[in-house]
Amino acid sequence: MTEKPYHDIPGTILFDAEQSRLGYHLNMFCMSLMKAENREAFKADERAYLDRFPMSEAQKQSVLDRDWNGMLALGGNIYFTSKIAATDGLSFQQIAAIMSGVSQPEYAEMMLKGGRSIDGNRSKKESR
CATH class of the missing domain: 1.10.700.10 (Dioxygenase LigAB, LigA subunit)
Incomplete structure (x- = not known):
């Protein structure tokens, strides 16, 4: 790859x-x-x-x-x-929640609040 x-x-x-x-x-x-x-x-x-x-x-x-x-x-x-x-x-939302490691209601709430925080999610180098 x-x-x-x-x-x-x-x-x-x-x-x-x-x-x-x-x-x-x-x-x-x-x-x-x-x-x-x-x-x-x-x-x-x-x-x-x-x-x-x-x-x-x-x-x-x-x-x-x-x-x-x-x-x-x-x-x-x-x-x-x-x-x-x-x-x-x-549903699509149910599998997105599973993929995100949260419950479907938690996932829905996260999306309604604008999605995941960008903190720590911008670069793998940042988390080292």
């Missing part, structure tokens, strides 16, 4: 061309969940359904574990991975 200036932002994975290539098959799996018959097949046997796609084992495991941040690190696009959440009956 090429080092880019935005890799220094703590807790942030930018979906760039490199991430897009890394997560292509993961994201195609996610998009397949837009069809009801595919959601049913996935819910019936998640592992078997995932094995239809040439994803890495780490990508498949991140889906099985519902490791939302892990999916992003492995090339998942948040808008695509949200299809898994919708299949599970979760």
Whole structure:
């Protein structure tokens, strides 16, 4: 992976061309969940359904574990991975809260107050 200036932002994975290539098959799996018959097949046997796609084992495991941040690190696009959440009956706000390590009400309150504080969140170098 090429080092880019935005890799220094703590807790942030930018979906760039490199991430897009890394997560292509993961994201195609996610998009397949837009069809009801595919959601049913996935819910019936998640592992078997995932094995239809040439994803890495780490990508498949991140889906099985519902490791939302892990999916992003492995090339998942948040808008695509949200299809898994919708299949599970979760809202976008619920998965954002999980990814942030807070409850959904805490996440909603944080967003209503303007989001996370920038203190300590601007550069990994600042936290050393």
